[in-house]
Amino acid sequence: MIKHISKNWSIYAWYFIILIGLIITxxxxxxxxxxxxxxxxxxxxxxxxxxFWSMVPGxxxxxxxxxxxxxxxxxxxxxxxxxxxxxxxxxxxxxxxGFAFAQFRFKxxxxxxxxxxLSFAVPADAIAIPLFKMMRQIGWFDTYYALIIPMLxxxxxxxxxxxxxxGIPKELMEAARVDGLSWFGVYWKIxxxxxxPVTLGAGLLLFVFQWESFLWPLIAxxxxxxxxxxxxxxxxxxxxxxxxxxxxAASTIAGLLPLxxxxxFQKQFVSALTGVEQK
Amino acid sequence: xxxxxxxxxxxxxxxxxxxxxxxxxxxxLYPIFIGLWESLIYTSFGGGVEKRSFVWFENYQxxxxxxxxxxxxxxxxxxxxxxxxxxxxxxxxxxLLLMRKSKFIRVIRSLYLLPIGVALPIATxxxxxxxxxxxxxxxxxxxxxxxxxxxxLISEDQALWSIxxxxxxxxxxFWMLFLLAGMEEIPTQYYEAAKIDGARxxxxxxFITLPLLKRTILFVFVAxxxxxxxxxxxxxxxxxxxxxxxxxxxxxxxxxxGFYYQDWGxxxxxxxxxxxxxxxxxxxxxxxxxxxxEDRVK
Numbered sequence: 001m002i003k004h005i006s007k008n009w010s011i012y013a014w015y016f017i018i019l020i021g022l023i024i025t026x027x028x029x030x031x032x033x034x035x036x037x038x039x040x041x042x043x044x045x046x047x048x049x050x051x052f053w054s055m056v057p058g059x060x061x062x063x064x065x066x067x068x069x070x071x072x073x074x075x076x077x078x079x080x081x082x083x084x085x086x087x088x089x090x091x092x093x094x095x096x097x098g099f100a101f102a103q104f105r106f107k108x109x110x111x112x113x114x115x116x117x118l119s120f121a122v123p124a125d126a127i128a129i130p131l132f133k134m135m136r137q138i139g140w141f142d143t144y145y146a147l148i149i150p151m152l153x154x155x156x157x158x159x160x161x162x163x164x165x166x167g168i169p170k171e172l173m174e175a176a177r178v179d180g181l182s183w184f185g186v187y188w189k190i191x192x193x194x195x196x197p198v199t200l201g202a203g204l205l206l207f208v209f210q211w212e213s214f215l216w217p218l219i220a221x222x223x224x225x226x227x228x229x230x231x232x233x234x235x236x237x238x239x240x241x242x243x244x245x246x247x248x249a250a251s252t253i254a255g256l257l258p259l260x261x262x263x264x265f266q267k268q269f270v271s272a273l274t275g276v277e278q279k
Numbered sequence: 280x281x282x283x284x285x286x287x288x289x290x291x292x293x294x295x296x297x298x299x300x301x302x303x304x305x306x307x308l309y310p311i312f313i314g315l316w317e318s319l320i321y322t323s324f325g326g327g328v329e330k331r332s333f334v335w336f337e338n339y340q341x342x343x344x345x346x347x348x349x350x351x352x353x354x355x356x357x358x359x360x361x362x363x364x365x366x367x368x369x370x371x372x373x374x375l376l377l378m379r380k381s382k383f384i385r386v387i388r389s390l391y392l393l394p395i396g397v398a399l400p401i402a403t404x405x406x407x408x409x410x411x412x413x414x415x416x417x418x419x420x421x422x423x424x425x426x427x428x429x430x431x432l433i434s435e436d437q438a439l440w441s442i443x444x445x446x447x448x449x450x451x452x453f454w455m456l457f458l459l460a461g462m463e464e465i466p467t468q469y470y471e472a473a474k475i476d477g478a479r480x481x482x483x484x485x486f487i488t489l490p491l492l493k494r495t496i497l498f499v500f501v502a503x504x505x506x507x508x509x510x511x512x513x514x515x516x517x518x519x520x521x522x523x524x525x526x527x528x529x530x531x532x533x534x535x536x537g538f539y540y541q542d543w544g545x546x547x548x549x550x551x552x553x554x555x556x557x558x559x560x561x562x563x564x565x566x567x568x569x570x571x572x573e574d575r576v577k
Contacts, residue, residue, distance in 0.1 A: 014376065014379060014381075017376060018376060018387060021373065021376075021391065022387070022390055022391070024448070025390065025391055025393060025394060025448070025452070026390060026393065027416070028402075028405050028406060028409050028416075028448070029393065029397060029405065031405075031409070031416050032405045032408075043414070044414045047414050047415065047416055047419040048413070048414055048418065048419050048422070049419065049422055050416075050419035050420055050422055050423050054416065054419070092298075093298040093299045093302065094299055096295045096296070096298060096299065097295065097296050097298070097299035097300065099295050100292040100293075100295035100296040101296075103292070104291065104292035104295075106289065106292040106293065107289075109292070112296065112300065115303075116299070116300070116303055119303050119307040119308060120303075120307070121501070121502070121505060122307065122311070122505070122554070123505050123506055123508070123509045123557075125509040125511065125530065126508070126509045126530075126550065126553060126554055126557070127307065127310040127311060127314070129314070129533060129534070129537055129546060129547065129550050130310035130311065130313040130314035130317070130547060130550065131306060131310040131313075133310075133313055133314075133317060133543070133547075134306075134309065134310055134313055149302070149306075150302070150305075150306035152299075152302055153298075153299045153300075153302035153303045153306070153307075155303075158299060183291050183295075187295070208396075211398070212398035212399070212400075214398065214399065214400045214512055215511070215512060215515070218515075219538065230398055230400040230401070233400055233401060233404055234400050234403075234404065234515070234516045236404075237404045237407065237516060238516070244408055244414075247404055247408065248405070248408075250404075251401045251404055251405050254398065254401055255396065255397045255398065255401045258396045258397075258398070259393065259396035259397070261396075262395065262396045263389065263396075266389065270456060270460065273456060273457075274456060274457050274460040
């Protein structure tokens with residue numbers, strides 16, 4: 001009897017803690033979403049003093065109309081372009097490197113693999129300023145090249161492809177080689193078509209990296225024509241500081257797309273990120 | 280003859296590797312050397328003409344004589360010492376909570392992972408409005424419990440804590456994902472055996488989960504520290520290092536020296552110091568956590 005109560009007690013305690021955590025996790029984004037459909041007077045009135053209505057979405061589309069007048073559409077198109085090109089280029093060069101590490105023993109292979117993995121332990125933001133100096137030297141500053149090309153190679157994704165390619169039976173490739181297929185043919189016609197799940201995960205990672213990048217596009221491509229979505233969002237928050245509903249609308253759009261992608265392909269995304277196969 | 284070259288077996292792997300390897304060298308390794316080299320150069324703008332001169336360690340000397348640098352180093356140290364253990368403990372605790380079996384566990388987990396999909400600039404902008412002293416949701420919510428409005432980001436005492444809260448909201452879900460994946464890899468037989476032996480929950484955690492999760496925790500600790508060492512997005516968007524330099528971490532000081540004042544020698548000296556310190560911190564953690572492994576397993 002006592003045991004029964006204490007067991008129930010622990011479940012209630014668990015639910016209580018989980019609920020508090022959920023509120024802290026979700027409330028900011030939900031508030032942003034709900035407020036992105038309201039006018040500013042309403043937002044302010046519902047928050048101080050706090051009213052339950054602040055969490056109920058409004059019905060106005062004006063904030064969304066407003067941000068597209070301020071160049072948000074252009075930033076979305078830019079970000080799509082940069083992300084998609086990065087996904088394609090990133091998948092090609094990283095899978096090729098993964099293929100080299102999985103398929104061949106060659107001089108320095110372990111050292112090169114270690115070097116590539118280690119170089120990605122250095123946070124991108126730490127080398128952003130020197131990289132910016134380099135872009136100025138080679139004339140890529142303020143171009144799409146600067147936004148895309150330095151972001152293509154990625155240690156995590158090379159590692160992912162290597163792990164997957166190791167699992168492909170060697171006999172399959174040897175048979176193809178005997179039939180006269182080149183190594184590039186083996187990679188392109190046999191290995192890549194088999195690696196659809198890992199390609200999906202890797203593509204998702206590359207897309208989200210670019211969609212969420214801020215510091216690099218901020219310093220590498222300052223002209224408004226090249227602005228990406230996070231940069232524009234940050235610019236709104238300083239240039240149009242009092243216009244809260246438009247900041248919320250921009251946050252909602254910028255945040256919703258990766259969220260939808262991640263939730264649709266949660267398994268592949270988590271596997272790609274952690275390197276652990278999801279059940 | 281050229282054709283022959285490509286047909287040789289030994290070149291094939293290098294050809295596959297070349298694009299990614301060259302890109303890594305050019306855009307990851309080379310910038311570190313640019314940073315070190317340019318930190319030894321002083322740029323002056325006399326009469327609209329840019330003049331560069333090699334000055335050995337003069338930029339560093341000026342830096343070390345500047346109280347602003349030491350203040351910034353202090354803020355960075357405080358941030359590092361607080362934020363990393365806090366985030367790891369919180370994500371470990373949450374991961375343990377989310378390992379529990381429940382009807383709704385899939386939904387609950389998905390909701391907890393939401394901040395992973397929300398980019399740091401978005402989190403920063405939204406939390407900046409949340410923590411607005413006059414019209415923010417945080418003060419509105421505190422008011423329900425009769426707690427007076429807090430200044431948060433505009434107060435010297437609370438700004439750094441507010442930024443820690445923002446970075447933690449964004450970061451915990453991400454690090455927890457790795458810990459959850461690691462915990463799922465632990466065979467359930469271990470826990471069943473421990474249950475038969477009458478182990479209490481804490482003992483299971485201490486003698487099964489913790490030792491087997493060692494590698495994951497180590498990875499998360501190192502990666503988290505490296506990430507937070509260059510945390511500057513909330514400062515760029517919200518506080519600009521203030522109020523009264525209270526959130527002016529080294530990474531932001533480097534950004535400000537370069538992009539506000541065009542003092543690239545100073546900016547890259549700080550970046551070089553930051554890179555060296557972070558490598559030392561990461562090395563020490565690897566050493567320290569690596570040594571303890573032996574006795575824990577026994």
